[in-house]
Amino acid sequence: MxxxxxxxxxxxxxxxxxxxxxxxxxxxxxxxxxxxxxxxxxxxxxxxxxxxxxxxxxxxxxxxxxxxxxxxxxxxxxxxxxxxxxCAQMVLQQPIKLPDNAISITPLNASHSDDMLNLINKVQPGYYEKDTWRLGNYAGIWQQDQLVAIAGERMRLEQLTEISAICTDPAYTGRQYAQYLIAHLCNTNLQTGNTPFLHVLHTNERAIRLYEYLGFTTRRTISFxxxxxxx
The missing domain is CATH 3.40.630.30 (Gcn5-related N-acetyltransferase (GNAT))
Structure with missing residues (x-):
């Protein structure tokens, strides 16, 4: 399939x-x-x-x-x-179900471009540039007026949307922020007929386990x- x-x-x-x-x-x-x-x-x-x-x-x-x-x-x-x-190329074909909570997810736009760039370059530099946010929808979580977690859409194809830029400020890990941001973006895409996919380094076993827990399956190995x- x-x-x-x-x-x-x-x-x-x-x-x-x-x-x-x-x-x-x-x-x-x-x-x-x-x-x-x-x-x-x-x-x-x-x-x-x-x-x-x-x-x-x-x-x-x-x-x-x-x-x-x-x-x-x-x-x-x-x-x-x-x-x-x-990288493992992973796809999601069913909605992600997570417990309800009070986490507030905010759509991000041009006014947040510096905040997005600073957070991503702090956590995983190299792939994200100042205007990458223009490629799709980005969402974030704020604490005390600081952007502390982000996820967004990078490559978009016919009926397929890549989820990328998944990162959390090290001071705010362990709060499931990434899970809720991924679920938000993936479920929105599935509702509009687009299948979410992502790429994760084979060496990042912790992230792979998280994505499998959320319902992603590995389609193939692909190299960047x-x-x-x-x-």
């Missing part, structure tokens, strides 16, 4: 996002695309071939670090591999490739 439409898009998620639901955030043309600078450091190629990577170089600045997701072809001169990040344009 998870290899039929729309799930096969998840084998090359950035490509299908950039050529579909999120095309307004894309630069480039077939067979290569990237998110606009300041939005997300992700690029994509239609098929994993070296000539497509050569074409992608025209969208990159010298020394620019970027990510490809999925199959990586042999690299051409001018693109170097920095790191492979193997950190690359740099060297010329």
């Amino acid at each position: 998870q290899n039929n439409y729309p799930f096969w898009q998840l084998d090359n998620p950035a490509w299908w996002a950039l050529t579909g639901v999120q095309q307004q955030f894309a630069t480039g043309a077939q067979p290569m695309k990237r998110y606009q600078r300041g939005i997300l450091p992700f690029a994509a190629i239609e098929t994993a071939t070296t000539p497509n990577l050569v074409a992608l170089r025209g969208l990159l600045e010298p020394g620019e670090i970027f990510y490809l997701i999925g199959e990586l072809p042999p690299l051409p001169p001018g693109i170097q591999l920095l790191k492979e990040l193997p 490739w950190q690359l740099v344009s060297s010329e």
Whole structure:
């Protein structure tokens, strides 16, 4: 079931996002695309071939670090591999049920962009940029006028929504904030016919256990490739 439409898009998620639901955030043309600078450091190629990577170089600045997701072809001169990040790609196909509580979840918008950037860079820097919040709906939890937990929507494809930027200030962990934010976003997507998915490093066993507890199942292993344009 998870290899039929729309799930096969998840084998090359950035490509299908950039050529579909999120095309307004894309630069480039077939067979290569990237998110606009300041939005997300992700690029994509239609098929994993070296000539497509050569074409992608025209969208990159010298020394620019970027990510490809999925199959990586042999690299051409001018693109170097920095790191492979193997991830579990997980999907959720039923609502998350959590006990009722008094946690107040707040929709986040442009007025909160600095708060979002500061919290995410404090907890898990590298993937989130100042305007990443424009890609989808973000939600947060505040304590004493401070944003202490966040989750949001990153890559959005036809009938699929990636849940990302899941983080909590270390001073406020252990309060189930992440669970309630994930449930809020996932249940909203399921109600509108979109299947939530996420990516988590294979080494992050604690997070994987949490997502499994919430009902996510692993569809496949997929790698995020950190690359740099060297010329």
